[in-house]
Amino acid sequence: MSESIPRAWREAKYRERLIGSKCSKCGAVRYPPRIICPKCHSEESEEVQLPRVGKLVSYTIIRKGPNEFKGQEPYAVGLIDLVNGVRVLSQLTDLSLGDIRLGMELEATLRRYREDSDEGIILYGIKFRPSLARKQV
Amino acid sequence: MVEVGERWDESLMSLSVRASLPALESAKAGSPQAVFFSNMMSGRLQVQDHLGTFLADQLGEAGIAALRIEAACASGGAAFHAGYSAVAAGLYDTVLVLGAEKMSDSSTEEVTTALMTAEDREYTGFVGVSFVGLNAMVHRLYAERYGLSEQQMAALSVLCHENGVNNPYAQFRKKVSLEDVLQSPYIADPIRLLMAAPMSDGAAAVVITSEEKARKAHVPHVRVLASRIGTDAFRLYEREDLTTLRSVRRAAEAAFAETGKGPSDMDVIEVHDAFTIVGYAALEALGVSEAGKSPLMVERGDFSLGRKPTVNTMGGLKARGHPIGGTGIYQIAEVFLQLTGQAGKNQVDRAKLGAAVNIGGVGTTSALTILEGVEQ
Numbered sequence: 001m002s003e004s005i006p007r008a009w010r011e012a013k014y015r016e017r018l019i020g021s022k023c024s025k026c027g028a029v030r031y032p033p034r035i036i037c038p039k040c041h042s043e044e045s046e047e048v049q050l051p052r053v054g055k056l057v058s059y060t061i062i063r064k065g066p067n068e069f070k071g072q073e074p075y076a077v078g079l080i081d082l083v084n085g086v087r088v089l090s091q092l093t094d095l096s097l098g099d100i101r102l103g104m105e106l107e108a109t110l111r112r113y114r115e116d117s118d119e120g121i122i123l124y125g126i127k128f129r130p131s132l133a134r135k136q137v
Numbered sequence: 138m139v140e141v142g143e144r145w146d147e148s149l150m151s152l153s154v155r156a157s158l159p160a161l162e163s164a165k166a167g168s169p170q171a172v173f174f175s176n177m178m179s180g181r182l183q184v185q186d187h188l189g190t191f192l193a194d195q196l197g198e199a200g201i202a203a204l205r206i207e208a209a210c211a212s213g214g215a216a217f218h219a220g221y222s223a224v225a226a227g228l229y230d231t232v233l234v235l236g237a238e239k240m241s242d243s244s245t246e247e248v249t250t251a252l253m254t255a256e257d258r259e260y261t262g263f264v265g266v267s268f269v270g271l272n273a274m275v276h277r278l279y280a281e282r283y284g285l286s287e288q289q290m291a292a293l294s295v296l297c298h299e300n301g302v303n304n305p306y307a308q309f310r311k312k313v314s315l316e317d318v319l320q321s322p323y324i325a326d327p328i329r330l331l332m333a334a335p336m337s338d339g340a341a342a343v344v345i346t347s348e349e350k351a352r353k354a355h356v357p358h359v360r361v362l363a364s365r366i367g368t369d370a371f372r373l374y375e376r377e378d379l380t381t382l383r384s385v386r387r388a389a390e391a392a393f394a395e396t397g398k399g400p401s402d403m404d405v406i407e408v409h410d411a412f413t414i415v416g417y418a419a420l421e422a423l424g425v426s427e428a429g430k431s432p433l434m435v436e437r438g439d440f441s442l443g444r445k446p447t448v449n450t451m452g453g454l455k456a457r458g459h460p461i462g463g464t465g466i467y468q469i470a471e472v473f474l475q476l477t478g479q480a481g482k483n484q485v486d487r488a489k490l491g492a493a494v495n496i497g498g499v500g501t502t503s504a505l506t507i508l509e510g511v512e513q
Contacts, residue, residue: 011259031260058274060270060271060328062266064249066250067249068265070246077274079379087375089261089372089374113264125263
């Protein structure tokens with residue numbers, strides 16, 4: 001299925017800039033953003049920039065991916081707890097698959113996810129890489 | 138039910154008709170007033186939807202109420218829930234619930250892509266994770282949290298294959314050893330090929346009638362004590378506790394409260410072992426094991442034939458096979474065979490109560506069915 005341009009466009013901001021929603025009533029932060037807060041059911045929220053650093057909670061190595069990722073395998077996908085406690089799912093990049101460790105510090109970086117086809121659109125999003133900032137400290 | 142496998146010579150609809158006929162004939166309840174068709178992926182894999190009426194027509198029953206129910210891998214349990222609800226409400230006194238999936242018409246990549254429609258396309262599917270990959274992350278966390286070895290995480294596959302040997306409808310009727318499982322390749326680390334259910338073609342059907350009609354038919358039947366569905370946060374990573382299947386727990390709490398029965402009353406349990414981690418987590422959410430202990434119990438043989446409860450008596454998803462939309466109905470049909478004394482070599486002695494736990498997504502939607510044997 002070729003990717004619809006408006007479909008990719010309307011999610012791009014949240015995928016590429018890691019923007020979530022914060023409930024105006026109870027303060028719960030969600031990613032991806034929601035219309036209704038699942039905690040207090042408030043319909044009022046604002047968009048917030050999520051922190052770009054976190055820790056690896058779990059991961060897997062995809063040996064056989066969905067159609068659109070054919071040829072990219074093997075690649076790593078992980079669950080990352082950001083420093084504000086929000087959990088995100090992302091590909092891991094800039095590391096050897098054998099070096100992945102639970103609890104490692106990671107940071108967000110904008111990367112290409114896939115090309116729809118030779119003539120189709122290119123989809124970008126956030127991937128997480130070993131934290132450079134933390135290493136220097 | 139029909140034999141699960143790679144059924145090259147049969148179509149989705151021919152399998153469905155072949156599974157429906159014996160169910161309708163053995164129920165001796167006459168023509169159904171409604172058909173509930175469980176299927177997940179036909180729109181993608183066969184480019185064919187509108188299955189409820191298609192089946193009604195192929196059964197020579199065009200005219201009756203017919204519809205299709207989808208809840209990912211829990212479609213079967215969900216369709217049963219819909220059919221049961223309709224009969225319990227008094228709307229119909231005979232319905233056919235049929236579950237089917239045909240996966241061998243498509244490549245592994247196509248099926249992998251289609252299975253991911255069980256999760257959020259925009260923020261989960263987007264990153265290229267496969268359905269097994271999502272389960273693999275839960276598997277890793279679970280094994281880490283409870284300090285479980287790879288052998289323990291593999292034990293359920295060995296148990297299922299042992300039981301599958303005597304199931305004439307099973308896709309794999311042969312044993313596998315622990316070494317076989319541990320030597321199989323990773324499909325999404327740390328899940329290995331033999332820790333995962335296969336891709337399968339299959340169809341299974343049951344007939345649900347009113348109690349009065351069942352009594353008058355003088356055929357083997359069971360009583361539906363409970364049919365409950367529980368759900369959880371849709372995206373796996375939005376759950377606070379990733380290793381607890383709250384959807385199963387919710388369905389179990391409702392079902393046990395309704396029936397006054399508990400997990401220790403069950404003689405047989407058919408559990409959704411799409412991956413060993415899902416089977417373990419489901420047993421724990423059901424309450425037959427403490428958290429993190431079910432792999433040890435499987436390893437010790439606590440759930441093998443001759444023990445109570447006996448788990449996956451006919452091979453589970455791993456050995457019987459996992460034709461997605463069909464699975465939940467196979468489970469219910471297998472519990473039915475046990476409770477009516479028709480389970481052959483794997484018959485559990487004096488089985489009176491049985492449960493089927495059918496799970497869609499990574500524990501996102503769970504359907505629990507509790508059946509009770511009836512003195513014939």
